[in-house]
Each structure stands twice: as structure tokens, then as C-alpha cells.
Amino acid sequence: MLTRIDHIGIACHDLEATVEFYKATYGFTDAHFEVNEEQGVRECMLKINETGDGAASYLQLIEPIREDSAVAKWLAKNGEGVHHIAFGTDRAVADEAADIAGKGVRVLYDAPRNGSMGSLINFLHPKDCHGVLTELVQKA
Ligand code: CMX
Numbered sequence: 001m002l003t004r005i006d007h008i009g010i011a012c013h014d015l016e017a018t019v020e021f022y023k024a025t026y027g028f029t030d031a032h033f034e035v036n037e038e039q040g041v042r043e044c045m046l047k048i049n050e051t052g053d054g055a056a057s058y059l060q061l062i063e064p065i066r067e068d069s070a071v072a073k074w075l076a077k078n079g080e081g082v083h084h085i086a087f088g089t090d091r092a093v094a095d096e097a098a099d100i101a102g103k104g105v106r107v108l109y110d111a112p113r114n115g116s117m118g119s120l121i122n123f124l125h126p127k128d129c130h131g132v133l134t135e136l137v138q139k140a
């Protein structure tokens with residue numbers, strides 16, 4: 001079952017400047033930085049609130065580290081902005097993805113990959129989700 005909005009992914013050109021905007025403007029301070037080589041991004045998870053399932057909701061600010069990454073391609077076409085949404089699941093993300101695939105939605109990866117903070121992730125194709133790139137997250 002999907003139990004929370006895990007994060008909203010926001011693509012940016014300058015990670016530090018964008019984090020500073022969210023800190024200065026809204027007062028979000030709980031920031032976790034990491035690099036995900038496989039996804040081709042540097043990122044910051046800014047915690048917004050805890051959720052009823054014992055997890056939390058975040059903004060995921062992402063800056064591409066490679067020109068051939070999905071986020072670099074998206075930024076070149078669209079400029080900065082909301083790139084994807086991510087739902088948290090309370091079970092194995094592979095099982096969640098398999099059930100959704102059974103409803104005719106394309107799942108992007110054959111097996112889960114590594115996401116932020118030790119999570120396991122997969123993505124649903126935006127063209128099968130009314131234009132929204134949708135991520136599934138199983139927290140660590
Ligand atoms: N949201 C909505 N639509 C999107 C989109 C997005 N983020 N990215 C692409 N699209 C749309 C495009 O607008 C395009 O539509 P049209 O054909 O109508 O113009 C179509 O999808 C194909 O787009 P594209 O630019 O040709 O890009 P690709 O098909 O090469 O890649 C996708 C699209 C979704 C397969 C790719 O971005 C992907 O694999 N994403 C998953 C990985 C990812 O995004 N990682 C970064 C985040 C990491 C994290 O969250 O941890």
C-alpha cells in the first residue's frame with residue numbers, strides 16, 4: 001500500500017543556492033546531502049514533516065552531475081521545476097511495482113535501484129501516469 005508522499009523531486013541548476021532558498025524562505029533546516037552516481041545527480045533531502053507510518057516527507061532537490069543523465073535532459077528541455085513525485089510504500093517496492101505493472105503502467109526498471117538514504121526505488125513512466133513521472137520508495 002502507498003502510505004505517504006515520500007518526496008517531491010525538484011530539478012535545479014545550483015544545488016547549494018536552491019537549498020539556501022528553501023532554508024531562508026521557509027525555515028526548513030533538516031538537510032541530508034548525497035550523490036547518486038547511478039541516477040546522475042547530487043541531491044539534498046530537505047525534511048518537511050514526519051508521517052503516520054513512521055517515515056517522513058521531503059523535498060528532494062536534484063542537480064545533474066552528467067550531461068547524459070535523465071535530469072540534465074529534463075532541465076535542458078524544461079528549465080528548473082518540479083520533476084517527479086514519489087510515494088512511499090509499506091512493503092517491498094518490487095511487490096508494489098509488480099502490482100502496478102499489472103494494471104498496465106510501465107515500470108522503468110526490472111529490479112529496484114538505490115535511492116536516497118538507503119531506500120530502494122523504482123519509477124513509473126510519466127506517459128502512463130497522466131504526465132507525472134512517479135517514483136515508488138521503500139524506506140531503508
Ligand atoms: N515528467 C513528466 N514527463 C516527462 C518527464 C518528467 N520528469 N521526463 C520526460 N517526460 C516526457 C517528455 O516530456 C516526453 O514527452 P513528449 O514525447 O510528449 O515530448 C516523454 O516523456 C519522453 O521524454 P524524453 O525527454 O525523450 O526523455 P526519455 O524518454 O529519454 O526519459 C524517462 C524519460 C522518464 C524515461 C527518464 O527521465 C527516466 O528514466 N527517469 C527516471 C530516472 C530519474 O528521473 N532519475 C532522477 C531522479 C532520481 C531520484 O529521484 O532519486
Ligand code: CO
Pocket residue numbers: 007009060084086135
Ligand atoms: Co526522487
